[in-house]
Amino acid sequence: MESDARGWFEREGLLRYSAFGDGTNDVVEDERMPLTALGPHDDDFVLAPNPDHTDYPGKPMREMSMEEYNTFMYRWFEAAVHAGDIRCVNCGKLIRDDDDLPDADTWDAIFIEKELVAWMVVHFDCKKQLPKKLKGMHPFELNPRDPPVYDLSRADVPIESD
Numbered sequence: 206m207e208s209d210a211r212g213w214f215e216r217e218g219l220l221r222y223s224a225f226g227d228g229t230n231d232v233v234e235d236e237r238m239p240l241t242a243l244g245p246h247d248d249d250f251v252l253a254p255n256p257d258h259t260d261y262p263g264k265p266m267r268e269m270s271m272e273e274y275n276t277f278m279y280r281w282f283e284a285a286v287h288a289g290d291i292r293c294v295n296c297g298k299l300i301r302d303d304d305d306l307p308d309a310d311t312w313d314a315i316f317i318e319k320e321l322v323a324w325m326v327v328h329f330d331c332k333k334q335l336p337k338k339l340k341g342m343h344p345f346e347l348n349p350r351d352p353p354v355y356d357l358s359r360a361d362v363p364i365e366s367d
């Protein structure tokens with residue numbers, strides 16, 4: 206199952222590689238899958254979820270475009286926020302689940318594609334501090350867990366235009 210996700214992430218250029226010597230003449234290549242942050246700490250990182258494991262009513266992952274995967278991730282974050290599992294990646298406060306949030310609690314899901322490839326949730330007011338927070342975060346120093354699994358069978362999927 207994981208190999209399906211890996212193939213898709215590879216196709217989209219979202220894997221990161223590191224080559225290092227192993228003390229002999231061989232060079233070992235290591236790779237990292239894209240991540241999802243459930244909070245501000247290194248141990249809050251999990252692997253990016255596979256839509257095929259969530260009963261998501263959209264396309265199977267292998268047929269998704271990047272935009273379709275981003276839509277899935279937004280729905281996944283909504284479920285995670287509803288479950289009380291998500292903290293702001295900057296300030297660490299619990300992200301609240303409410304239709305009518307005060308300004309200070311409004312949040313957005315964002316995608317970072319640098320050396321670190323990760324989806325995360327941040328308060329609007331915390332976005333400015335985010336580059337500083339993420340500076341120096343390196344995928345090869347993180348040990349992501351498997352993502353929590355949510356039932357997204359009732360998620361809204363936009364009508365496809367193609």
Ligand SMILES: [Zn+2]
Nearest residue numbers: 293296328331
């Ligand atoms: Zn925040």
